Amino acid sequence: MAEEVVIVGGGFAGLTAAQNLKRADVNITLIDRTNHHLFQPLLYQVATGGLSPADIASPIRHILRKQDNVRVIEDTVVDVTPDFVRTMTGEYAFDHLVIATGATHHYFGNDDWEDAAPGLKTLPDATRIRARILEAFERAERTGSSDLTFLVVGGGPTGVEMAGAIAEMARHTLRRDFRTIDPSAARVLLAEAGSRILATYPKALSHKAEQQLARLGVEVRTGWQVTDLSPGSATLRCGDLEETVNPVATVWGAGVRASSLGAALVPLGAALDRMGRVEVLPDLTIPGHPNIHVVGDLAALTQGGKPIPGVAPAAMQMGRYVADRIQNKKSEPFRYRDKGNLATIGRSAGVADLGRIRFSGFPAWAAWLGIHIFFLIGFQNRLLVMIQWAWSYVTRNRSARLIVRYDD
Amino acid sequence: MAEEVVIVGGGFAGLTAAQNLKRADVNITLIDRTNHHLFQPLLYQVATGGLSPADIASPIRHILRKQDNVRVIEDTVVDVTPDFVRTMTGEYAFDHLVIATGATHHYFGNDDWEDAAPGLKTLPDATRIRARILEAFERAERTGSSDLTFLVVGGGPTGVEMAGAIAEMARHTLRRDFRTIDPSAARVLLAEAGSRILATYPKALSHKAEQQLARLGVEVRTGWQVTDLSPGSATLRCGDLEETVNPVATVWGAGVRASSLGAALVPLGAALDRMGRVEVLPDLTIPGHPNIHVVGDLAALTQGGKPIPGVAPAAMQMGRYVADRIQNKKSEPFRYRDKGNLATIGRSAGVADLGRIRFSGFPAWAAWLGIHIFFLIGFQNRLLVMIQWAWSYVTRNRSARLIVRYDD
Numbered sequence: 001m002a003e004e005v006v007i008v009g010g011g012f013a014g015l016t017a018a019q020n021l022k023r024a025d026v027n028i029t030l031i032d033r034t035n036h037h038l039f040q041p042l043l044y045q046v047a048t049g050g051l052s053p054a055d056i057a058s059p060i061r062h063i064l065r066k067q068d069n070v071r072v073i074e075d076t077v078v079d080v081t082p083d084f085v086r087t088m089t090g091e092y093a094f095d096h097l098v099i100a101t102g103a104t105h106h107y108f109g110n111d112d113w114e115d116a117a118p119g120l121k122t123l124p125d126a127t128r129i130r131a132r133i134l135e136a137f138e139r140a141e142r143t144g145s146s147d148l149t150f151l152v153v154g155g156g157p158t159g160v161e162m163a164g165a166i167a168e169m170a171r172h173t174l175r176r177d178f179r180t181i182d183p184s185a186a187r188v189l190l191a192e193a194g195s196r197i198l199a200t201y202p203k204a205l206s207h208k209a210e211q212q213l214a215r216l217g218v219e220v221r222t223g224w225q226v227t228d229l230s231p232g233s234a235t236l237r238c239g240d241l242e243e244t245v246n247p248v249a250t251v252w253g254a255g256v257r258a259s260s261l262g263a264a265l266v267p268l269g270a271a272l273d274r275m276g277r278v279e280v281l282p283d284l285t286i287p288g289h290p291n292i293h294v295v296g297d298l299a300a301l302t303q304g305g306k307p308i309p310g311v312a313p314a315a316m317q318m319g320r321y322v323a324d325r326i327q328n329k330k331s332e333p334f335r336y337r338d339k340g341n342l343a344t345i346g347r348s349a350g351v352a353d354l355g356r357i358r359f360s361g362f363p364a365w366a367a368w369l370g371i372h373i374f375f376l377i378g379f380q381n382r383l384l385v386m387i388q389w390a391w392s393y394v395t396r397n398r399s400a401r402l403i404v405r406y407d408d
Numbered sequence: 409m410a411e412e413v414v415i416v417g418g419g420f421a422g423l424t425a426a427q428n429l430k431r432a433d434v435n436i437t438l439i440d441r442t443n444h445h446l447f448q449p450l451l452y453q454v455a456t457g458g459l460s461p462a463d464i465a466s467p468i469r470h471i472l473r474k475q476d477n478v479r480v481i482e483d484t485v486v487d488v489t490p491d492f493v494r495t496m497t498g499e500y501a502f503d504h505l506v507i508a509t510g511a512t513h514h515y516f517g518n519d520d521w522e523d524a525a526p527g528l529k530t531l532p533d534a535t536r537i538r539a540r541i542l543e544a545f546e547r548a549e550r551t552g553s554s555d556l557t558f559l560v561v562g563g564g565p566t567g568v569e570m571a572g573a574i575a576e577m578a579r580h581t582l583r584r585d586f587r588t589i590d591p592s593a594a595r596v597l598l599a600e601a602g603s604r605i606l607a608t609y610p611k612a613l614s615h616k617a618e619q620q621l622a623r624l625g626v627e628v629r630t631g632w633q634v635t636d637l638s639p640g641s642a643t644l645r646c647g648d649l650e651e652t653v654n655p656v657a658t659v660w661g662a663g664v665r666a667s668s669l670g671a672a673l674v675p676l677g678a679a680l681d682r683m684g685r686v687e688v689l690p691d692l693t694i695p696g697h698p699n700i701h702v703v704g705d706l707a708a709l710t711q712g713g714k715p716i717p718g719v720a721p722a723a724m725q726m727g728r729y730v731a732d733r734i735q736n737k738k739s740e741p742f743r744y745r746d747k748g749n750l751a752t753i754g755r756s757a758g759v760a761d762l763g764r765i766r767f768s769g770f771p772a773w774a775a776w777l778g779i780h781i782f783f784l785i786g787f788q789n790r791l792l793v794m795i796q797w798a799w800s801y802v803t804r805n806r807s808a809r810l811i812v813r814y815d816d
Contacts (some may be wrong), residue, residue, distance in 0.1 A: 053809035
């Protein structure tokens, strides 16, 4: 009889695992809280009006419609036992379990900051941030206020991309749209507590990224830590210096924490690291349970003394490894192959770190564009996104600039 | 000194009025509750996953960015005096006022039905209905329930288009996506209290539309009135017959009522009809106030004994007339020119009533498609929508099938 495989989470890791079990004689149940796979690396484009939610998200069951050994269930897993998982509405027994529920924001013990500075992990996050940014310009036009400060907290890829896109929007996209205010006078502040932005990149590229952000008009503040946040107010500290700014919108890109489902594995003997990630064995299972795998951003594993980063390529590689392992094709430990990192800054700049090859500026942006379009799920999305980007590159327009209120 | 024109509402009527004052020596303030102009005739496509919100909506200030005599204010008008309007946050004095705030749903005194059967007027309405329809399929897949009844109340153009699109989705788009349930077994019920659907069309076309809906698998029930509605239950009556159905999702397309801003004109001497619309003089002003115009769906006016219908072409013609009148180019009364009506049914059928010429089936669908793409605001939208439709016509796919919860 075919074995039962339960996969929890339809992100890069879970989806790749399911797809790589296409020819296996197993019954797969993929459970996700939402009905869609989200192409998270482009979420900042939705948050800044460059793309629509449907451009970067596809129904999971649609992606897997031709794979007859998968059923997709939209539900939330609340508990894990050695033999089955329990969801809000039912139970699913497994022979093999793959947990791939990813990560969420982390406010370092200041959970009350969330309202003032939403993070960017889901589609509702993105449309909410989009509404907040656009609403700030609308409010200024209404009241004639000229003080328009946007604050982005955290100089990782998300923070850099958001800061660049907001600056781009203020300087170019919205330039002609207002009568009372001058959007291009908006101040975009990027606060990074560490000594440089894009800390996981080589130093030279961090420096390039700072220059490119400065050219777009972003004020990069490295060494500045956010010590207090409330709606409309933020306190930054750098050594003995302290400064309070009054941002019209703040975006949080500073910290992530693993999904809370990791905690459900503790009674089974798993250990969590300080970010809530599950410490996995080199074969991505948890101790004592060779049939329970944890993959993607939820998994904590070091390789050559360095932690495997929480990026899409690592998640996909883990998904593929686990699919092989379930089919007994793999016995050697998981090995992450770092193919490089790319970040984009505004509409024609970026940095690329491909190991020995490093470059920045327009070529990095073009490489980023090509790779992201290539990996977008579903042909239609790729084509539409390409046209949309080609168009907005020429016109600097961002067409998805809707403020939609769902609490009306 | 240039006169002040205040336009309330950025729909077809208000936007057209503003655009036709392009060369006038006036200062225009256009006030809308939202930041976008919505191409409402395509809203049912968003509600059924065929298009994304940004495909049918553009920021008003972006549409008018090159028209220097307009400023756009996102705000809600709460009161009207003979000289100024009051919004939530300010006051705007006018020499000429144009009120074009349109219409909303009407539950004939059963406002508690709204939760069970949302109507389709705004983007949040559309994404909410989309989530409800898709969620019904997800729930059925989870529970294995095979009873999937969708109820559309009201056989006007919106009801007909929604019923056709839901049937199309169940029979074709989702056909391969589920494992436990068979989406094509879903029942789509269209309940119309009157004796025929599309009552404003010639009888022969109503009949054609019924046939085309039946071919898509829609159960058309004319003469059946909804007498009770609650989440998951609906009671229908036809003479002495009574039937209770248990719809997994219900869409309200039965009644509209004019925007509540009409009531603010009563103290100025205006009269409202029973749908809450403002009874205007033949020059679209209200009695005693030759500088206060009411246009679009909010205006009640008869011509040749027949009421002018609440459709986009009438709203645009009124907007143009008022712009001319403000520039003293017009003294004769407003005259509505009916250029015909088109409704679409599923992916390749429809009915067209162009006065002397009437046709149905694929030619009507093609005419509908061409006209709607032509009138979509903004070149990018038109191109993208065309590609999206061409693609979904070939594949029967609906790419924007996202369930996004904003109350998480």
